[in-house]
Amino acid sequence: MIRALKVALIVFGVVGILFGLLLIFSPGTLASKSGVSEVAGYLKYTMATLGYCLIAPSVFLIIAARDPLRHINWVRFAIVWCILGVAVELYSVGRSDITFGHAAALIIMHAFFAVVFLALYPWRHKISN
Secondary structure, eight states: OOOHHHHHHHHHHHHHHHHHHHHOOOOOHHHHTTTOOOOHHHHHHHHHHHHHHHHHHHHHHHTTTTOTTTHHHHHHHHHHHHHHHHHHHHHHHHHHHHHSSHHHHHHHHHHHHHHHHHHOOOTOOOOOO
């Protein structure tokens, strides 16, 4: 089970890094996939800022995958990140800021990883902090 948790942390970290790089280097492409035709300069800056804010914790999730029991707080961070991701995305859909179609991929991804991390969480291992 720990091996599966390691793999899940690495996959989630790699996805975060790739998405962060897309936000930094190709914000227009991501915006057009979401139905936005043109992105203002300040939004490109904001997207790039979000990009590096995704990359940094994603790198540490990959590092934590080497020994998830020792770095259990990073596993907890990933769980909270995914649950908050689903909550904020559903909230944005509920407020009609975006459509469900725009948010569906992120909602599904975050919900999937939240379930995976919770299912693989080492509940029975003695964890010392």
